[in-house]
Amino acid sequence: MAHVHSIDTGASHGSVGSYVIDFIFSVVLTVAAFGVVTQQLMGPTESIIAIAVLAFIQILVHLVFFLHMNTSLLQRWNVVAFGFTSMVAVIVIEGTLWVLNSVGPTT
Incomplete structure (x- = not known):
């Protein structure tokens, strides 16, 4: 068995x-x-x-x-993964907005 x-x-x-x-x-x-x-x-x-x-x-x-999600030791890696994912999402969104606003209209 x-x-x-x-x-x-x-x-x-x-x-x-x-x-x-x-x-x-x-x-x-x-x-x-x-x-x-x-x-x-x-x-x-x-x-x-x-x-x-x-x-x-x-x-x-x-x-x-x-x-x-809480601050217990068992949830530490879930909170770290969530924080990293949030940081990457903010970087991607802010970077996209920065590029779109920097290029400007083409004529």
């Missing part, structure tokens, strides 16, 4: 409660962003800033409650 070896990857599986909390926070943050736009309580610049802040908060909520 073959013996199966398992490797502890440090991945934690969420409970139904954490997924429900994530869902509720997501709905509340989405409705708040929708309300900022539809109610026109702020000017255009303030609305964009408010939506960006709400989006950033929603990203953090998903990272904690859905992806279960």
Whole structure:
């Protein structure tokens, strides 16, 4: 009979409660962003800033409650991989915008 070896990857599986909390926070943050736009309580610049802040908060909520990223030792490599991926994405996006704005229109 073959013996199966398992490797502890440090991945934690969420409970139904954490997924429900994530869902509720997501709905509340989405409705708040929708309300900022539809109610026109702020000017255009303030609305964009408010939506960006709400989006950033929603990203953090998903990272904690859905992806279960935290500061524990078991999650260290997941956080490092996420940070590296985020850094590469920012470099690619900023580099693309820089090149597109530097070239200018051709005549």
